[in-house]
Amino acid sequence: MPTRVLLIIFCILSTSFASAQEGSSINIRKVVIDAGHGGRDPGTVSPNGxxxxxxxxxxxxxxxxALIENKYPNIEVIYTRTKDVAVALNKRTEIANKNKADLFISIHVNGVTSRSPSGSETFVMGADKSNSNFQVTMLENSVILLEGEDYQSHYEGFNPNDPESYIIFTLLQNAHLEQSLNMATLVQKHLTKGPIKVNRGIKQAPFLVLWKTSMPSVLIELGFISNSGDLKILANKNNHNTLASLIFDAFEEYRKKYDKGYNNLDYITPNQKSEEKGNQKTESNQIHYRVQILSVNKTIPFNSRELKGEKNVEYLKKNSLFKYTIGQYKTREEAATALKEIRKKFPQAFIIRVKNNTIIN
Ligand SMILES: [Zn+2]
Structure with a gap:
């Protein structure tokens, strides 16, 4: 990437940090996580296949x-796919837009014919005049060719293999560029602390999956499947936890920076009284009542079917069970009123007494 382009990005970045500190605030309630490729589209494949x-x-x-859901029950995580299925690029965008998501994180792995490139890079949507990212952009965009003969009708006549097609992006104005660049920077900051150390930086390129998202969005290339060092790391499932938690760290930092409701939204589990929350006075310190709707032996995603779309669910751990609850009520009477309503959806629901995030008899 030429120095001039880099400079421009850095300029945009430094203003974005400044304005974030000045108090531009967004709510982060819904996050779309987009696992690249799937089904008949394998994406890039390791040299040994x-x-x-x-x-x-x-x-x-x-x-x-899972990391986001478990720590922030009030944030809804929406996946573009949770199984090995093909999802068209415009469908992925549509999922994010329809749900009015606040952040879109697309996860990919790089692959090139040369075995030498390695490292992670994070893209935001934009016209790439340098052409240096053209190979990876074309590769990621070319999956629409698998979407059937009329694919062009979904992408305004766009042909991923025709460089001329990319001209439509040069006029692009991205309203969320500031936040996107910010998130991208944080992703690179944290990811490069992990097993894949080479930092290929943040880049702008015209990725179709980011094109029409109406929220801040990033596309992360975790590393190169074509590089033996990166592949060794990417092939080991234990490293997937590490990579996910590094992206989670970036997400948390992004959220702290932008989301003014951050503290109110946070939830502490009994064994997790973090420094952040240490001196924050919440109702949880006093005896209060909650309505328990479910008890399970492991945590479940907050958008799982068992919770029936209920938004304000929290959980408390007791012995080895996770008790999912709704509401925090000062009196038993208030809880009883709420219970009547809640039982329409959860007939087994009942009232529990809680102090310091511990269920008491
Ligand atoms: Zn990909």
Missing amino acids: KFKEKEITLSVALKLG
Whole structure:
């Protein structure tokens, strides 16, 4: 990438940090996690043919989603896929837009014919005049050719293999560029602390999957499946946890920077009284009542079917069970009123007494 382009990005970045500090605030309530490729589209494949991008992206995406769901019950995580299925690029965007998501994170793995490139890079949507990212952009966009003969009708006549097609992007104005660049910077900051150390930086390129998202969005290339060092790391499932938690760290930092509701939204589990929350006075310190709707032996995603779309669910751990609850009520009477309503959806629901995030008799 030429120095001039880099400079421009840095300029945009430094203003974005400044304005974020000045108090531009967004709510982050819904996050879309997009596992690249899937189904008949394997994405890039390791030189020995054993490892496929679609498997690595799905594994990291689900782990990232679980981290967000478990720590922030009030944030809804929406996946573009949770299985090995093909999802068209415009469908992925549509999922994010229809749900009015606040952040879109697309996860990919790089692959080139040369074995030497390695490292992670994060893209935001934009016209890439340098052409240096053209190979990876074309590769990621070319999956629409698998979407059937009329694919062009979904992408305004766009042909991923025709350089002329990319001209439509040069006029692009991205309203969310500031936040996108910010998130991309944080992803690179944290990812490069992990097993794949080479930092290929943040880049702008015209990725179709980011093109029409109406929220801040990034596309992460975790590393190169074509590089033996990166592949060794990407092929090991234990590293997927690490990679997911590094992206999670970036997400948390992004959220702290932008989301003014951050503290109110946070939830502490009994064994997790973090420094952040240490001196924050919440109702949880006093005896209060909640309505328990479910008890399970492991945590479940907050968008799982068992929770029936209920938004304000929290959980408390008791012995080895996770008790999912709704509401925090000062009196038993208030809880009883709420219970009547809640039982319409959860007939087994009942009232529990809680102090310091511990269920008391
Ligand atoms: Zn990909």
